[in-house]
Amino acid sequence: MYGDALCSFNPIYGQGMTIAVMESFALRQCLAAGTDDIARRFFRAAAALIDTPWQITVSSDLQHPGVEGKRPVQLRLFNWYITRLFRAAQSDIVLTTRFLEMLNLIRQPAALLEPGTALRVWRGNRRRTHRANPPLEAS
Numbered sequence: 489m490y491g492d493a494l495c496s497f498n499p500i501y502g503q504g505m506t507i508a509v510m511e512s513f514a515l516r517q518c519l520a521a522g523t524d525d526i527a528r529r530f531f532r533a534a535a536a537l538i539d540t541p542w543q544i545t546v547s548s549d550l551q552h553p554g555v556e557g558k559r560p561v562q563l564r565l566f567n568w569y570i571t572r573l574f575r576a577a578q579s580d581i582v583l584t585t586r587f588l589e590m591l592n593l594i595r596q597p598a599a600l601l602e603p604g605t606a607l608r609v610w611r612g613n614r615r616r617t618h619r620a621n622p623p624l625e626a627s
């Protein structure tokens with residue numbers, strides 16, 4: 489059992505096929521090592537693959553006030569940061585690419601917190617604040 493039968497994601501994030509394929513590779517690897525304890529070995533490998541996209545989709549869903557669930561400080565901070573990353577990404581193709589790489593499971597979410605990326609987020613938001621509130625002209 490794998491793919492949607494094992495874990496079905498919210499389709500708006502477009503991760504279901506990627507995970508199904510990754511799970512099929514994991515199954516092939518498990519089978520290559522023999523059939524002893526195959527179920528436990530495969531489900532352990534599949535759980536590790538599912539963890540990251542599940543966290544991504546749950547974190548994003550929990551940004552909506554109507555969604556039930558706990559919102560620990562770590563999650564609220566991450567979502568606060570992601571909102572600012574989205575703003576900066578509107579005029580920064582590097583940030584847009586980094587976000588899409590994370591969403592498409594090429595990079596881990598933690599990569600969005602790397603210093604170089606965080607600096608771009610900060611710069612992008614600072615520029616926007618300046619544009620929204622330009623310094624007052626001396627009269």
Ligand SMILES: Cc1cc2nc3c(=O)[nH]c(=O)nc-3n(C[C@H](O)[C@H](O)[C@H](O)COP(=O)(O)OP(=O)(O)OC[C@H]3O[C@@H](n4cnc5c(N)ncnc54)[C@H](O)[C@@H]3O)c2cc1C
Nearest residue numbers: 490491492493496497499500501502503504505506507508
């Ligand atoms: C609207 C929508 C948009 C999506 N967009 C994306 C996207 O952009 N990117 C992405 O990665 N994922 C996307 N997904 C998710 C993706 O489609 C699924 O995660 C993926 O297809 C799961 O593959 P699967 O093989 O587990 O199941 P399925 O693709 O559902 O395959 C199961 C197959 O089993 C067959 N079947 C069922 N019961 C029986 C039975 N009793 N006997 C014989 N056959 C049976 C079904 O007919 C089906 O062909 C989207 C899903 C939806 C609903």
